[in-house]
Amino acid sequence: MSGPEDPGADEFGEIARLFRPLTGGQAGAFDLLDDAAVVPQRPGFDLVITKDAVVEGVHVPVGEAPGLIAQKLVRVNLSDLAAKAAEPFGCFLAVAWPQGFGPAARGAFAAGLGEDLRRFGVDLLGGDTVATSGPFWASLTALGWVAEGRMVRRAGARPGDxxxxxxxxxxxxxxxxxxxxxxxxxxxxxxxxxxxxxxxxxxxxxxxxxxxxxxxxxxxxxxxxxxxxxxxxxxxxxxxxxxxxxxxxxxxxxxxxxxxxxxxxxxxxxxxxxxxxxxxxxxxxxxxxxxxxxxxxxxxxxxxxxxxxxxxxxxxxxx
Ligand SMILES: [Mg+2]
The missing domain is CATH 3.90.650.10 (PurM-like C-terminal domain)
Incomplete structure (x- = not known):
């Protein structure tokens, strides 16, 4: 996790408190202390990557509970991996805290996120937190494995199917x-x-x-x-x-x-x-x-x- 600081908060401490527990101890996440993560290759598999964002007032109702926003974010991304027959294992998070989104709301977001990441067996490998004067939004990049060349694509339907x-x-x-x-x-x-x-x-x-x-x-x-x-x-x-x-x-x-x-x-x-x-x-x-x-x-x-x-x-x- 790196990037512009929220002037009102200690970003480093916040990341350690809220998000480090979500790495599942993955070696390549480096406890979220490095500039980048490492995803080791898995022989015989392709790495499938998808990314979806959730914006308050667009994809979730204004005032939605932060934990529920986090869970919708996880689930819409994993749905894309599911459709590709991929097995999710990791993710990267970007989240923009709006004004007035204090420690309790941030904690609730992280708690909802952690609950779902554990439920679906996905580790947080890195990301970024920023402050925004706009609405709350968050974006997840989800990673999954599929046997080499076996991702189910949108192309491939044949007459008679x-x-x-x-x-x-x-x-x-x-x-x-x-x-x-x-x-x-x-x-x-x-x-x-x-x-x-x-x-x-x-x-x-x-x-x-x-x-x-x-x-x-x-x-x-x-x-x-x-x-x-x-x-x-x-x-x-x-x-x-x-x-x-x-x-x-x-x-x-x-x-x-x-x-x-x-x-x-x-x-x-x-x-x-x-x-x-x-x-x-x-x-x-x-x-x-x-x-x-x-x-x-x-x-x-x-x-x-x-x-x-x-x-x-x-x-x-x-x-
Ligand atoms: Mg889709």
Whole structure:
């Protein structure tokens, strides 16, 4: 950890107190006392690196608890590694403390971060802390290993492949609506799903064994499927009648006047942190639901309730 000092705090002491315990004693982190870290090579593996930032008021609600911000930061990054079938092991942190973000808030951030890093087996290898006059933001660079040449890319889907998605879709978008008080959430499950999504690291072996292309669902199922279609040079059809829904999401859909439009809203809402992937038609993916197919062409064609929405052209048309 190095960089511009916060004039109001002893950065060196703060890093030692808040962040050194999060290194897990990793030799290459040098107790966060050096200018840089060393990541030893792992023969037979590729180093997979991803980076995502969280900004208060953009990716998390204004006034979100610092520990929850830290956990969202960890989880959105590990979700990217999960989609690549990589095994996370380390990370680098940059965090900008806003004015008024005192020792208690900083401690809560570090505590939330530490809790999740331990949960997912990730060590902090280095980073930087700065002060800002703007909103709170933090950025993580997450490192993982994958067997050499075996990272699951967005490119790789082939005509004839089946399109799959893990878990359930729509709880992230409904969770954000619940946090805003726009959707009933008596048990708080939807808000929890939005605030602390679970990166699908448990699906690594399935992806590595079967997937031809994959992405995590952060922007929305339709948008992330489109990323695969574009990178792979295929057309993906997506049948929203097969969309896997949680009990809470199903209840919400049943209350809407147009169920097809409601499903489309869930499929474009984002923040699910599930994994969308393609696999050869003879593969069965445990933990996933088949929701469509890949064909020659381009773009994503969305179907629901006997209608087609061509995501490229926009607007519903009947089939
Ligand atoms: Mg992603």
């Amino acid at each position: 089946v399109l799959w998605v893990s878990g359930t879709i729509g709880d992230g978008a409904l969770g954000l609506a619940a946090v805003r008080g726009e959707v009933d959430d008596p048990e708080g499950d939807l808000a929890e799903r939005y605030r602390r999504p679970t990166p699908r690291l448990d699906l690594r072996d399935t992806l590595r064994g079967s997937a031809t292309a994959a992405a995590d669902v952060s922007d929305g199922l339709v948008a992330d499927a489109r990323h695969i279609a574009e990178a792979s040079g295929v057309r993906l059809t997506l049948d929203l009648d097969r969309l896997p829904l949680s009990a809470a999401a199903r209840r919400w859909v049943d209350l809407q006047a147009d169920p097809a439009a409601a499903r489309l809203k869930l499929a474009t809402g984002g923040d699910d942190y599930e994994i969308v992937c393609t696999a050869p038609s003879d593969a069965a993916l445990e933990g996933f639901t088949a929701i469509g197919e890949a064909a020659a062409g381009e773009r994503v064609e969305v179907r629901a309730g006997g209608r087609i929405l061509d995501a490229g052209a926009g607007g519903w048309r009947h089939i």
